[in-house]
Amino acid sequence: MALDKPQVVQMLRTMILIREFDERAIQLRVAGKIYGAVHPYVGQEAIAVGVCSNLTVSDRVTSTHRGHGHCIAKGADIRRMMAELFGRVDGYCKGKGGSMHIADFAVGMLGANGIVGGGLPIACGAALAAQLEGKGDVTVCFFGDGAAAEGEFHEALNIASVWKLPIVFVCENNQYAANNAVAVQHPGVDIAAHAGAYHMPGVIVDGNDVLEVHTATGEAVVRARRGDGPSLLECKTYRWHFHAMRNTPPAETRASDEILSWKARDPIARLEQHGLERGVLSAAEIGTIRERVKSDLEAAVAFAEQSPFPDPKDLLVDMFAD
Amino acid sequence: MREISFQKALEEAVAEEMRRDPRVILLATDFTGDPIKEFGPARVRFTPISEAVLTGMGLGAAGSGFRPIVNWRMVTFSFVAMDQIVNQASKIRYMFGGQADFPVTYRCSTGGGIGLAAQHSQSPYSMWMHLAGLKIILPSTPADAKGLLKSAIRDNNPVVSFECSRLATATGPVPDGDHLVPLGVAEVKRAGTDVTIVGLAYYVPEALAVAEELAQEGISIEVVDPRTLVPLDVETLRASVRKTGRVVIVDEAPATCSAASEIAALIAEDPETFRCLKASVRRVCALPVPVPYSPTLERAALPNREDIKAAVYEVLKESLRPL
Ligand SMILES: Cc1ncc(C[n+]2csc(CCOP(=O)(O)OP(=O)(O)O)c2C)c(N)n1
Numbered sequence: 280m281a282l283d284k285p286q287v288v289q290m291l292r293t294m295i296l297i298r299e300f301d302e303r304a305i306q307l308r309v310a311g312k313i314y315g316a317v318h319p320y321v322g323q324e325a326i327a328v329g330v331c332s333n334l335t336v337s338d339r340v341t342s343t344h345r346g347h348g349h350c351i352a353k354g355a356d357i358r359r360m361m362a363e364l365f366g367r368v369d370g371y372c373k374g375k376g377g378s379m380h381i382a383d384f385a386v387g388m389l390g391a392n393g394i395v396g397g398g399l400p401i402a403c404g405a406a407l408a409a410q411l412e413g414k415g416d417v418t419v420c421f422f423g424d425g426a427a428a429e430g431e432f433h434e435a436l437n438i439a440s441v442w443k444l445p446i447v448f449v450c451e452n453n454q455y456a457a458n459n460a461v462a463v464q465h466p467g468v469d470i471a472a473h474a475g476a477y478h479m480p481g482v483i484v485d486g487n488d489v490l491e492v493h494t495a496t497g498e499a500v501v502r503a504r505r506g507d508g509p510s511l512l513e514c515k516t517y518r519w520h521f522h523a524m525r526n527t528p529p530a531e532t533r534a535s536d537e538i539l540s541w542k543a544r545d546p547i548a549r550l551e552q553h554g555l556e557r558g559v560l561s562a563a564e565i566g567t568i569r570e571r572v573k574s575d576l577e578a579a580v581a582f583a584e585q586s587p588f589p590d591p592k593d594l595l596v597d598m599f600a601d
Numbered sequence: 602m603r604e605i606s607f608q609k610a611l612e613e614a615v616a617e618e619m620r621r622d623p624r625v626i627l628l629a630t631d632f633t634g635d636p637i638k639e640f641g642p643a644r645v646r647f648t649p650i651s652e653a654v655l656t657g658m659g660l661g662a663a664g665s666g667f668r669p670i671v672n673w674r675m676v677t678f679s680f681v682a683m684d685q686i687v688n689q690a691s692k693i694r695y696m697f698g699g700q701a702d703f704p705v706t707y708r709c710s711t712g713g714g715i716g717l718a719a720q721h722s723q724s725p726y727s728m729w730m731h732l733a734g735l736k737i738i739l740p741s742t743p744a745d746a747k748g749l750l751k752s753a754i755r756d757n758n759p760v761v762s763f764e765c766s767r768l769a770t771a772t773g774p775v776p777d778g779d780h781l782v783p784l785g786v787a788e789v790k791r792a793g794t795d796v797t798i799v800g801l802a803y804y805v806p807e808a809l810a811v812a813e814e815l816a817q818e819g820i821s822i823e824v825v826d827p828r829t830l831v832p833l834d835v836e837t838l839r840a841s842v843r844k845t846g847r848v849v850i851v852d853e854a855p856a857t858c859s860a861a862s863e864i865a866a867l868i869a870e871d872p873e874t875f876r877c878l879k880a881s882v883r884r885v886c887a888l889p890v891p892v893p894y895s896p897t898l899e900r901a902a903l904p905n906r907e908d909i910k911a912a913v914y915e916v917l918k919e920s921l922r923p924l
Contacts, residue, residue: 401689
């Protein structure tokens with residue numbers, strides 16, 4: 280499926296924004312301006328963007344500990360995301376959640392999750408709500424290859440399949456769960472292989488090719504909207520940086536040639552190449568997109584920095600609804 | 602007023618709330634009665650035996666506009682869903698800065714005394730109290746069971762309903778109509794002047810029976826039922842203790858880090874209430890063992906009326922001693 284120019288521009292802009300947001304988050308963490316842990320999504324941008332480009336605002340997604348990309352792709356405001364990283368009151372969670380709990384319910388982003396596998400049951404509940412509402416909305420559940428070893432993954436696939444829930448399970452197989460390679464955690468290399476046991480389509484996708492992700496997700500979303508039930512997409516990809524950092528990035532434990540070979544498949548460079556070759560993008564336009572992302576990020580950091588810290592007197596606010 | 606069983610009262614609560622609000626849905630591995638007949642298979646879902654996923658589905662559906670009731674059946678089975686209870690349900694509203702409400706009700710039966718041995722005889726409400734973020738109801742009469750469960754279903758937060766197995770067949774009067782009992786309001790089930798007994802669930806009727814017996818001996822017992830553990834109506838508990846000066850707290854969970862311990866601490870920690878105490882605070886709880894099977898052992902592990910009476914005599918005796 281050939282995308283038109285505005286679609287390509289939008290995808291490229293979002294992918295660059297996701298990458299630069301996390302590169303910026305790393306710098307800010309090293310500089311001690313933000314707090315807690317950062318799990319960079321760099322290298323995986325094609326998945327969030329290729330998937331979410333099929334969704335409307337009333338479709339919902341659940342996310343993981345590596346959730347900044349999913350938030351941006353679903354339409355969250357980077358100023359409020361940045362304010363959350365800064366622990367400020369204008370953050371999405373008023374500074375109560377931080378990186379691992381950014382959510383924007385207004386755009387159907389039901390939250391990042393600090394627990395591996397924790398989002399899968401919640402996504403099934405959102406899909407059940409969509410099924411009961413009958414308006415054709417779908418839920419996308421993002422998770423890592425590591426989560427496929429958790430019981431919640433298997434319970435979620437099973438119930439989604441028996442009930443034909445309108446859900447797309449998107450596994451981002453970045454080859455590692457923390458420092459452990461897929462091979463030492465799973466009996467086979469393909470997470471998609473589980474789909475057969477649960478009687479749903481299981482599709483392996485090049486997770487560094489945004490167009491392929493877009494197309495494969497599109498089919499799964501159509502199937503879900505039609506009432507034919509869930510699909511499992513496994514997007515093969517690679518994270519360029521460390522698993523997680525606090526004060527400083529941890530030392531690299533992976534082979535450098537492995538990292539280089541994946542960097543050669545940079546999803547952003549590939550989309551740019553595609554756009555240039557098809558003549559829907561010019562080098563000058565790409566430059567403009569990059570400039571715009573840079574200035575948007577500056578504005579987001581400035582917004583975050585000038586937002587006040589939450590008042591400790593509000594510590595107990597938000598515990599219970601009225 | 603009609604006399605109905607505790608179990609029937611709970612079923613009525615669910616059915617009435619489902620009639621009232623089409624957004625109330627049921628998820629459970631099995632059901633009592635036949636709610637599908639009235640409400641249809643879209644709203645009444647037989648689930649696979651997958652407590653983790655159905656606990657989380659309750660949250661996902663609640664955050665997406667529905668009001669699910671997830672029935673774990675026995676609290677025992679909820680332990681395989683600990684991530685969804687501990688890491689998700691209790692924290693989801695707060696950590697997202699109050700962006701959304703999660704009106705989900707988790708139901709479970711609890712307690713021992715029915716010969717089901719260790720795994721099926723548990724009263725772990727204090728584990729949930731400890732989490733900060735879940736409301737907890739613990740009724741002791743059919744009327745409270747109905748009124749509290751209806752309030753729980755209407756509440757915009759995750760609420761856990763602990764339903765004592767030994768009370769399931771107990772009957773009592775239940776008001777007609779839309780009977781609601783607010784969360785966070787304790788009830789003085791019997792007024793008295795000498796000793797306060799705080800009973801939880803099954804031990805409310807037990808305390809009332811003890812109070813009746815001791816009245817023959819001229820001892821006046823006040824029985825207070827917290828009814829909800831979160832929010833806990835500590836004011837009513839303290840007021841009773843300020844009046845009687847003596848308190849015995851009775852529950853079937855082991856005393857260690859228990860709801861009974863929390864109540865004891867809240868009573869003792871209030872200076873005004875503490876000054877009114879004429880004897881030390883007593884807890885009458887299960888022994889700290891997994892509940893055994895054999896009836897002689899099970900009886901010995903769980904508190905009984907004799908244990909309650911002995912504690913009452915002790916606090917009375919202690920308060921007569923000169924300082
Ligand atoms: C239940 C649970 N166990 C362990 C962790 C610690 N942990 C955080 S991320 C992670 C690796 C997860 O790997 P994967 O699901 O493949 O996602 P990725 O980090 O590769 O994006 C681990 C082990 C956790 N957060 N939750």
